[in-house]
């Protein structure tokens with residue numbers, strides 16, 4: 001058709017000539033499922049999945065970028081325009097479905113980084129009982145039957161370069177060095193004792209280099225495999241496995257998982273004891289409660305029947321323990337997931353309390369003092385559909401792919417009165433561990449990728 005012009009980058013808030021998308025879906029048969037590669041997340045161009053279930057996007061129909069305080073509202077409006085309702089006549093075996101997009105939004109409105117919305121060509125939607133393939137297309141385009149669509153889907157799956165074992169990478173630079181991070185923690189502790197600030201989350205980055213090149217498909221598979229309780233995500237050049245659910249909406253049900261309060265698991269000799277210490281520590285409870293309160297405050301105007309457990313539970317992840325609280329609510333109106341994200345991002349789990357003061361302190365101590373603009377780190381990452389449903393995690397335990405050989409990882413932690421710079425630094429190391437572990441898989445040297453082993457007679 002020549003109409004589709006995937007947009008890469010581009011001026012914030014602008015769009016190519018308006019077009020609209022519709023979607024059709026069919027349930028995959030067992031025979032079709034068997035033809036899919038195991039751990040398909042490696043081949044997906046976008047993903048938001050947990051326990052190997054969730055949404056996986058393939059190809060790209062369209063991409064647009066937004067910036068600034070209105071980045072969520074602009075995205076919502078543009079997405080609504082892109083998905084103008086049409087009622088196409090569909091071949092047998094296909095059902096009309098709501099187009100799906102993946103998105104990542106910056107933590108701070110002041111960021112120089114783009115927030116990105118990407119509309120795939122295919123979305124594989126896997127839940128407990130079934131797998132559906134959504135085909136997103138121009139309603140003016142002729143559409144084939146399910147077998148034809150599946151054949152195109154398979155033929156367009158990217159081939160995967162071979163990978164081999166582990167390879168070290170080298171941290172080569174940082175905007176926020178370890179020393180700078182510890183200085184910032186000291187400054188923040190002073191601000192906390194003298195001013196109106198109660199909690200502020202500070203972060204640091206590491207730029208990793210791999211001479212052989214990072215193997216992103218293998219990295220995605222490794223993330224999903226080793227972090228089953230987390231949501232493994234990929235949107236544009238942002239990847240990771242976050243254990244924290246910012247907000248999800250399905251019909252009138254909303255849910256979130258708030259985390260704050262951390263202990264490194266490798267220093268724990270007795271799991272039970274550490275879990276008890278975490279639950280009994282006034283400092284950890286204070287940090288945690290600030291995060292829960294910030295979510296409840298922002299979600300309340302949209303919700304009724306909010307369920308928040310009275311005491312947090314201890315979530316054991318491969319690298320750390322967290323204090324965790326699950327929140328669920330009924331939404332009073334059909335508020336779009338993007339409107340909810342706009343209100344809730346960032347919670348005090350990654351910002352602080354009071355929110356605006358904390359955001360200013362973060363901007364001052366990270367971006368202005370050290371040039372570390374968080375960009376998409378600690379922002380919102382997930383998927384949305386044309387009915388305003390979706391799931392967004394907080395973009396933690398992740399990294400930004402800068403090019404084939406460079407990836408920047410980020411991690412931070414909540415600072416309250418009495419926080420110790422060395423302990424906070426150690427916590428960021430523990431939080432970077434899963435991402436660094438997954439990045440160790442390397443590409444085969446070029447030339448070896450296409451070696452075909454002849455079948456044995």
Ligand SMILES: C=C(O[C@@H]1C=C(C(=O)O)C=C[C@H]1O)C(=O)O
Pocket residue numbers: 201203244259260261262287322349350396397410411412413414415431
């Ligand atoms: C900021 C991060 O994590 C957040 C901060 C936590 C803490 O301070 O204890 C715990 C979980 C997350 O909400 C990160 O992973 O980079």
